Amino acid sequence: xxxxxxxxxxxxxxxxxxxxxxxxxxxxxxxxxxxxxxxxxxxxxxxxxxxxxxxxxxxxxxxxxxxxxxxxxxxxxxxxxxxxxxxxxxxxxxxxxxxxxxxxxxxxxxxxxxxxxxxxxxxxxxxxxxxxxxxxxxxxxxxxxxxxxxxxxxxxxxxxxxxxxxxxxxxxxxxxxxxxxxxxxxxxxxxxxxxxxxxxxxxxxxxxxxxxxxxxxxxxxxxxxxxxxxxxxxxxxxxxxxxxxxxxxxxxxxxxxxxxxxxxxxxxxxxxxxxxxxxxxxxxxxxxxxxxxxxxxxxxxxxxxxxxxxxxxxxxxxxxxxxxxxxxxxxxxxxxxxxxxxxxxxxxxxxxxxxxxxxxxxxxxxxxxxxxxxxxxxxxxxxxxxxxxxxxxxxxxxxxxxxxxxxxxxxxxxxxxxxxxxxxxxxxxxxxxxxxxxxxxxxxxxxxxxxxxxxxxxxxxxxxxxxxxxxxxxxxxxxxxxxxxxxxxxxxxxxxxxxxxxxxxxxxxxxxxxxxxxxxxxxx
Amino acid sequence: xxxxxxxxxxxxxxxxxxxxxxxxxxxxxxxxxxxxxxxxxxxxxxxxxxxxxxxxxxxxxxxxxxxxxxxxxxxxxxxxxxxxxxxxxxxxxxxxxxxxxxxxxxxxxxxxxxxxxxxxxxxxxxxxxxxxxxxxxxxxxxxxxxxxxxxxxxxxxxxxxxxxxxxxxxxxxxxxxxxxxxxxxxxxxxxxxxxxxxxxxxxxxxxxxxxxxxxxxxxxxxxxxxxxxxxxxxxxxxxxxxxxxxxxxxxxxxxxxxxxxxxxxxxxxxxxxxxxxxxxxxxxxxxxxxxxxxxxxxxxxxxxxxxxxxxxxxxxxxxxxxxxxxxxxxxxxx
Numbered sequence: 001x002x003x004x005x006x007x008x009x010x011x012x013x014x015x016x017x018x019x020x021x022x023x024x025x026x027x028x029x030x031x032x033x034x035x036x037x038x039x040x041x042x043x044x045x046x047x048x049x050x051x052x053x054x055x056x057x058x059x060x061x062x063x064x065x066x067x068x069x070x071x072x073x074x075x076x077x078x079x080x081x082x083x084x085x086x087x088x089x090x091x092x093x094x095x096x097x098x099x100x101x102x103x104x105x106x107x108x109x110x111x112x113x114x115x116x117x118x119x120x121x122x123x124x125x126x127x128x129x130x131x132x133x134x135x136x137x138x139x140x141x142x143x144x145x146x147x148x149x150x151x152x153x154x155x156x157x158x159x160x161x162x163x164x165x166x167x168x169x170x171x172x173x174x175x176x177x178x179x180x181x182x183x184x185x186x187x188x189x190x191x192x193x194x195x196x197x198x199x200x201x202x203x204x205x206x207x208x209x210x211x212x213x214x215x216x217x218x219x220x221x222x223x224x225x226x227x228x229x230x231x232x233x234x235x236x237x238x239x240x241x242x243x244x245x246x247x248x249x250x251x252x253x254x255x256x257x258x259x260x261x262x263x264x265x266x267x268x269x270x271x272x273x274x275x276x277x278x279x280x281x282x283x284x285x286x287x288x289x290x291x292x293x294x295x296x297x298x299x300x301x302x303x304x305x306x307x308x309x310x311x312x313x314x315x316x317x318x319x320x321x322x323x324x325x326x327x328x329x330x331x332x333x334x335x336x337x338x339x340x341x342x343x344x345x346x347x348x349x350x351x352x353x354x355x356x357x358x359x360x361x362x363x364x365x366x367x368x369x370x371x372x373x374x375x376x377x378x379x380x381x382x383x384x385x386x387x388x389x390x391x392x393x394x395x396x397x398x399x400x401x402x403x404x405x406x407x408x409x410x411x412x413x414x415x416x417x418x419x420x421x422x423x424x425x426x427x428x429x430x431x432x433x434x435x436x437x438x439x440x441x442x443x444x445x446x447x448x449x450x451x452x453x454x455x456x457x458x459x460x461x462x463x464x465x466x467x468x469x470x471x472x473x474x475x476x477x478x479x480x481x482x483x484x485x486x487x488x489x490x491x492x493x494x495x496x497x498x499x500x501x502x503x504x505x506x507x508x509x510x511x512x513x514x515x516x517x518x519x520x521x522x523x524x
Numbered sequence: 525x526x527x528x529x530x531x532x533x534x535x536x537x538x539x540x541x542x543x544x545x546x547x548x549x550x551x552x553x554x555x556x557x558x559x560x561x562x563x564x565x566x567x568x569x570x571x572x573x574x575x576x577x578x579x580x581x582x583x584x585x586x587x588x589x590x591x592x593x594x595x596x597x598x599x600x601x602x603x604x605x606x607x608x609x610x611x612x613x614x615x616x617x618x619x620x621x622x623x624x625x626x627x628x629x630x631x632x633x634x635x636x637x638x639x640x641x642x643x644x645x646x647x648x649x650x651x652x653x654x655x656x657x658x659x660x661x662x663x664x665x666x667x668x669x670x671x672x673x674x675x676x677x678x679x680x681x682x683x684x685x686x687x688x689x690x691x692x693x694x695x696x697x698x699x700x701x702x703x704x705x706x707x708x709x710x711x712x713x714x715x716x717x718x719x720x721x722x723x724x725x726x727x728x729x730x731x732x733x734x735x736x737x738x739x740x741x742x743x744x745x746x747x748x749x750x751x752x753x754x755x756x757x758x759x760x761x762x763x764x765x766x767x768x769x770x771x772x773x774x775x776x777x778x779x780x781x782x783x784x785x786x787x788x789x790x791x792x793x794x795x796x797x798x799x800x801x802x803x804x805x806x807x808x809x810x811x812x813x814x815x816x817x818x819x820x821x822x823x824x825x826x827x828x829x830x831x832x833x834x835x836x837x838x839x840x841x842x843x844x845x846x847x848x849x850x851x852x853x854x855x856x857x858x
Contacts, residue, residue: 166615415627
């Protein structure tokens with residue numbers, strides 16, 4: 001039987017792990033690193049690079065180096081997130097046929113699942129090289145607050161990478177699986193996961209051999225990259241004050257600044273002051289070289305990002321409220337994601353929960369380890385902790401006046417089924433349209449549409465009289481089915497909500513084949 | 525792991541349990557490793573039993589707990605049930621209809637836990653449970669007394685009636701699907717579905733008749749599949765692996781002498797002389813004049829240190845097939 005791997009697909013870095021002889025192993029790449037940059041680039045001579053190779057040439061080739069593609073997964077081109085990203089990213093975003101977001105790299109347009117797939121394929125390759133045998137199946141982690149389209153797009157990316165994705169699990173949940181492995185005592189756990197691009201908080205109950213997710217909350221657009229941007233902005237302003245020149249149009253200078261900002265941020269987790277020194281960053285109108293040199297203090301950094309960390313508090317509150325708990329009810333707090341190395345972050349978490357966070361896990365690797373544990377449980381029939389998960393977002397239907405009627409509340413344990421009775425809004429109404437939505441807004445239009453269908457053959461009656469029973473069902477794989485039934489006539493209509501990624505089935509099929517033959521060619 | 529799926533205080537399950545026993549009887553010849561369903565027969569029966577009970581079980585019964593337990597006990601019960609009935613536990617197993625049943629069971633476990641772990645919901649639920657379930661217009665009737673003199677609340681009786689009705693309906697659905705599946709030629713699944721129908725409505729004779737008609741055909745199909753697998757293993761000299769497959773096949777086809785002999789050969793190879801004797805004797809009684817069965821018997825005697833008996837059997841084999849060089853050599857050995 002071939003092995004099943006766990007992949008933590010991160011915004012900045014990705015990590016792959018597996019269970020070997022009953023022990024989790026984080027697999028190093030050929031360079032010896034246990035994490036690989038989630039980056040993709042095409043060089044001028046048309047060579048494709050992934051991981052460290054892509055990162056190494058990012059400064060000189062910033063227009064054709066794609067990073068943080070995870071923040072674009074499943075997002076419409078005209079969404080506020082993408083509109084904002086277009087002003088910030090050095091690479092070029094364009095609109096795809098379904099209003100999806102794509103990237104122009106050198107002379108070709110790449111879809112987001114494709115770029116993500118190339119990163120996943122690199123992780124697959126790392127595992128195969130280590131094992132000396134092919135790998136076909138994987139469990140992949142995503143932020144807890146990814147919606148259906150984002151999850152499906154991640155699955156599609158897995159397929160393009162030549163992987164059968166057994167399950168998509170949430171990053172904080174994976175961290176809890178890694179922590180809970182081999183523990184038998186009953187504990188309540190909070191996972192505070194501040195990664196490169198997303199923030200999640202999950203509350204879990206551990207017991208003998210079971211890990212139950214009680215609640216989860218998050219923000220898919222809050223992470224270390226935002227911290228870096230604050231620093232870049234600060235450095236740009238300092239430079240403009242001093243030189244009366246701007247670097248904002250200079251892609252290479254911006255890439256150097258971004259790298260320097262990230263490095264300074266990491267330094268400031270260890271020391272109190274860090275000097276950002278970028279000589280020859282630009283030239284003035286007379287051709288005179290300009291240098292950037294700014295000393296950044298930890299206090300200054302903390303001031304720059306304080307509101308970002310503050311934003312996580314409100315989300316923690318919501319997760320606790322959904323779990324019916326107070327901060328004091330939590331026994332252990334786990335910090336996950338590189339950004340939690342920041343002392344201010346740790347301080348604020350400790351303050352919120354009234355407890356010092358647990359330092360026992362590696363924040364960069366714990367998610368991949370958890371994915372590997374779930375992978376071996378599902379794929380190889382290994383005994384492991386059983387994960388009892390929840391649905392992260394509410395599900396319901398649109399009702400008259402554009403309201404959203406929740407049928408399954410967020411944080412409901414899955415698999416589950418719920419029913420509710422609805423009625424007609426007009427006299428002698430013969431058909432009812434059921435629009436299936438996912439999200440937390442009271443307004444139907446602000447939630448994601450998962451699918452729709454029409455129930456016909458409703459018994460003619462005065463408005464408000466017919467009883468139409470709507471049933472929502474979520475199975476263990478997270479697949480949603482919805483049915484509607486007129487209780488008077490037993491007329492029934494149902495759909496399985498096929499989660500839709502951003503690619504059409506034909507395009508996905510074509511890309512999968514293209515990359516499969518591409519891989520054979522590369523090996524042969 | 526115990527059989528905690530069976531509700532301790534489940535009135536309905538008790539009243540209908542005889543039906544389930546009858547089914548167990550009828551299908552006891554089914555092999556342990558069903559090719560279509562990769563979970564043990566005992567677990568299959570447990571799942572069927574639980575699924576049938578669902579209609580009448582209240583949330584406490586679904587979790588298998590008493591009404592007055594505390595929060596920690598509810599959680600423990602939920603975790604125990606999850607370990608047994610969460611569909612992920614059997615993710616890479618062939619489950620046939622059992623996956624759907626398991627999911628149905630687990631969904632109820634989820635709802636039961638959700639209600640009982642929340643103080644307010646639990647209180648409301650407890651109140652509702654104690655309310656008699658009948659139209660408000662009806663005059664309250666005195667509660668009936670059961671044989672043991674215990675008060676049986678009307679609600680429980682009502683639920684019992686409801687359970688029988690819903691059970692029949694479900695049984696019909698399963699049976700209809702079974703017949704469609706049969707038309708498509710998927711015998712194994714069809715049998716599973718008929719078994720389910722019987723679990724939900726044990727007294728319907730036509731279901732038992734259908735099962736009686738289907739079983740021999742499925743058994744034949746299964747037996748030949750098992751036999752084929754076993755022969756591959758035996759060809760690889762792996763008697764230990766082949767033995768259980770041959771044994772299951774032989775249980776399905778108890779009148780196949782050749783199969784009984786093969787079980788005997790494998791059992792002898794793994795030095796299980798008792799089993800070897802039993803099956804070889806059966807082969808001989810089915811087909812007295814088969815020299816290979818005698819040869820097997822002879823070798824078993826020899827392994828049991830009974831050279832005289834062994835010689836007699838070789839002698840008989842030689843009489844039946846005087847050209848067998850192997851037997852001649854054996855007889856000449858002394």
